[in-house]
Amino acid sequence: MNYLAHLHLAHISNTSLPGALLGEYARGSIDPRLPCSLQLGIRLHRRIDSFTDAHPLHAGAVRALPSPFRRYGGIIMDMMFDHFLARHWPRYHDWPLADFIAYSHLQLHPDTHWPDAMVTLVDRLKQHQLLASYQSLEGITLAIGRIDHRFRHPTPLPLCAPLLEQHYAAMEQAFLGFYPELQSFVLDQSRQPWALGLAG
Numbered sequence: 204m205n206y207l208a209h210l211h212l213a214h215i216s217n218t219s220l221p222g223a224l225l226g227e228y229a230r231g232s233i234d235p236r237l238p239c240s241l242q243l244g245i246r247l248h249r250r251i252d253s254f255t256d257a258h259p260l261h262a263g264a265v266r267a268l269p270s271p272f273r274r275y276g277g278i279i280m281d282m283m284f285d286h287f288l289a290r291h292w293p294r295y296h297d298w299p300l301a302d303f304i305a306y307s308h309l310q311l312h313p314d315t316h317w318p319d320a321m322v323t324l325v326d327r328l329k330q331h332q333l334l335a336s337y338q339s340l341e342g343i344t345l346a347i348g349r350i351d352h353r354f355r356h357p358t359p360l361p362l363c364a365p366l367l368e369q370h371y372a373a374m375e376q377a378f379l380g381f382y383p384e385l386q387s388f389v390l391d392q393s394r395q396p397w398a399l400g401l402a403g
């Protein structure tokens with residue numbers, strides 16, 4: 204899942220929104236010096252990603268993509284699932300999406316535990332209103348295309364617009380079937396601290 208989903212899932216599970224994003228950057232063993240809320244956020248982020256990658260609806264949507272896009276299918280589907288979350292937001296949250304985004308921006312205060320890349324990300328999220336842009340197919344298509352810059356060699360991601368239009372309905376149905384299961388998984392995990400390595 205991508206940024207909007209991780210923030211949403213952190214909120215409904217009463218866990219750390221900064222921790223949810225920090226999981227994008229933490230590699231290997233989690234630093235025990237981090238505040239417990241950030242450790243929990245990283246662990247939950249990893250569980251969400253593992254659950255998502257292994258889920259038949261997500262995996263099936265990735266397999267349905269033609270070459271050469273299938274190689275980047277995990278990225279495409281994570282971004283598209285954020286798009287569908289934004290598009291169907293009232294199904295999953297009582298707040299208007301604009302209010303949730305504003306709340307998220309307020310929660311994301313850079314501190315000494317954040318890597319520079321996360322500081323840059325949050326600044327871009329706020330300055331360019333990236334989460335709000337995910338609501339439109341044009342916005343998410345541009346966001347997917349920008350990911351090309353993270354790779355050393357060119358990718359087909361900037362050319363994905365026709366692919367997204369062709370597979371849009373199937374991707375949407377996969378998301379609508381998948382996301383409630385992910386929500387239930389996250390809520391179950393957050394009720395069991397020992398499952399996330401935080402047993403007292």
